[in-house]
Amino acid sequence: MKIAFIIGTRPEIIKMSPLIDEVKRRGINFILIHTGQHYDREMSEQFFEDLELPQPDYNIGVGSTTHGKQTAVMLDGIEEILSSERPDIVLVEGDTNAVMAGALAASKMHIPVGHVESGLRSYDKTMPEEINRIVADICSELYFVPTEESAVNLIFEGLHPQDIHITGNTVVDAVYRNLKIAENYSNLNFDIKKDFITLTLHRAENTDNPQRLKNITDALLELKEIDIIFPVHPRTIKTLQELKLYDQLARADHIQLMKPTGYLDFLVLLSHSKAVITDSGGIQEEAITMDLPCITLRYNTERPETVTAGGNILVGTDKERIIQTVQNILEDEELYQRMSQAENPYGDGKTSQKIVDIITEAYENGNLKITPPENIGGLEGRFIQKVEESIDVLRYEEKNASTRIIVVFDGDKAQFPHGNLQLKGKTIILERFSVE
Numbered sequence: 010m011k012i013a014f015i016i017g018t019r020p021e022i023i024k025m026s027p028l029i030d031e032v033k034r035r036g037i038n039f040i041l042i043h044t045g046q047h048y049d050r051e052m053s054e055q056f057f058e059d060l061e062l063p064q065p066d067y068n069i070g071v072g073s074t075t076h077g078k079q080t081a082v083m084l085d086g087i088e089e090i091l092s093s094e095r096p097d098i099v100l101v102e103g104d105t106n107a108v109m110a111g112a113l114a115a116s117k118m119h120i121p122v123g124h125v126e127s128g129l130r131s132y133d134k135t136m137p138e139e140i141n142r143i144v145a146d147i148c149s150e151l152y153f154v155p156t157e158e159s160a161v162n163l164i165f166e167g168l169h170p171q172d173i174h175i176t177g178n179t180v181v182d183a184v185y186r187n188l189k190i191a192e193n194y195s196n197l198n199f200d201i202k203k204d205f206i207t208l209t210l211h212r213a214e215n216t217d218n219p220q221r222l223k224n225i226t227d228a229l230l231e232l233k234e235i236d237i238i239f240p241v242h243p244r245t246i247k248t249l250q251e252l253k254l255y256d257q258l259a260r261a262d263h264i265q266l267m268k269p270t271g272y273l274d275f276l277v278l279l280s281h282s283k284a285v286i287t288d289s290g291g292i293q294e295e296a297i298t299m300d301l302p303c304i305t306l307r308y309n310t311e312r313p314e315t316v317t318a319g320g321n322i323l324v325g326t327d328k329e330r331i332i333q334t335v336q337n338i339l340e341d342e343e344l345y346q347r348m349s350q351a352e353n354p355y356g357d358g359k360t361s362q363k364i365v366d367i368i369t370e371a372y373e374n375g376n377l378k379i380t381p382p383e384n385i386g387g388l389e390g391r392f393i394q395k396v397e398e399s400i401d402v403l404r405y406e407e408k409n410a411s412t413r414i415i416v417v418f419d420g421d422k423a424q425f426p427h428g429n430l431q432l433k434g435k436t437i438i439l440e441r442f443s444v445e
């Protein structure tokens with residue numbers, strides 16, 4: 010079996026690393042394709058060093074440009090590489106342009122795509138990432154979703170439960186594996202005796218909106234009661250400078266601006282922080298993994314589990330709301346403890362093992378092939394039914410040939426149809442197929 014990993018940006022390198030390690034450990038053949046979307050040393054190369062990853066076999070070198078051009082160059086480059094390499098499966102991770110381009114190129118060549126961190130939805134199509142997630146999921150064959158909630162999102166888009174695997178998120182594997190190493194290796198230059206908050210900011214909807222960016226920086230300037238360490242994403246440096254906000258932040262005694270840090274240094278920063286303020290996706294997950302209260306500078310999140318669990322508060326970009334929420338968390342010990350102790354919804358750190366097990370089994374059973382249909386027939390229809398008998402999902406499907414349960418309702422709550430889920434008293438939606 011040959012696996013092609015496609016990566017393009019900082020978070021993909023980090024979250025793919027436990028999977029690359031696992032594939033290497035099992036002696037499975039693989040290639041690594043970097044689109045080159047992130048190219049600065051501190052946005053790419055640093056992570057290969059920190060995570061001891063092999064150098065990419067290919068780097069498309071797309072660099073920074075508009076979404077359309079970037080996606081087009083990636084599509085072209087990935088297609089060429091895949092046609093000479095012919096992997097058995099392509100793995101993409103997350104929601105960047107690299108993910109969309111990789112999934113689209115591979116699926117048109119009938120190469121199965123496994124989408125790691127599939128099923129996340131913010132239901133906000135103004136985010137480029139939301140479009141990327143949806144397109145990548147449409148193009149995928151295997152869905153590695155972090156939680157039951159993300160699995161149900163996919164079901165309601167018509168994707169099949171049998172292709173959806175609830176595995177947790179590899180971000181937890183990466184944190185567990187690297188935190189100890191980080192404590193020993195990091196040589197970050199900051200004073201960890203004082204209380205501080207770590208801040209990151211790079212979402213297009215914040216950095217490309219001058220009013221939002223100004224609201225956020227005004228809030229940071231007023232939050233003088235706590236030090237703030239801010240490793241600044243290159244996208245954000247540009248706009249902060251254009252709006253003349255960078256110098257204001259740099260002059261504030263309680264704010265320390267720095268270049269983006271490597272992964273090990275960032276884990277050390279997080280582990281010594283009182284809390285984190287961010288608009289990052291991955292950092293919302295890392296915060297709950299590391300028992301750190303998270304304040305998210307967004308109006309919605311594709312990681313609602315972190316909010317429901319109690320570890321994350323969405324504050325949007327209203328200045329007063331940001332200040333008030335940070336102050337509440339720092340002053341109210343009970344709230345602080347509740348947020349720190351929120352249960353991590355993203356798994357036990359064994360996500361990469363589970364994903365590689367699933368891929369290996371699919372390969373060995375001959376299921377990693379996209380072939381044209383051979384039977385005449387198709388979908389007869391979708392039906393809703395109340396189940397009175399005592400039976401689980403697997404036995405129901407065995408008993409009713411050509412029937413697949415799509416979703417189960419326990420009262421008014423939608424559930425993923427796990428094979429051993431008891432159906433008595435529940436309502437199901439099923440698909441029936443006609444086969445000649």
Ligand code: UD1
Pocket residue numbers: 018019020046047048049052073074104105106107137138211213243244245247290
């Ligand atoms: C991209 C992803 C985003 C992800 C983020 C991770 C898309 C649409 N966006 O956003 O989902 O959260 O990566 O950090 O795929 N730049 C540099 N050096 C670099 C890379 C970028 O200076 O190595 C600057 C360039 O000015 C560039 C800007 O950052 O125009 C934005 O880069 P881009 O890759 O387009 O998007 P990100 O904001 O990094």
Ligand code: UDP
Pocket residue numbers: 019020023209211240241268269270271272273275276288289290291292295
């Ligand atoms: N990160 C890092 N150094 C930094 C900021 C972030 O190593 O200075 C890591 C962080 O640990 C997380 C990932 O980068 O794993 C998040 O990436 P980012 O916020 O850029 O993207 P997103 O997760 O929003 O797609």
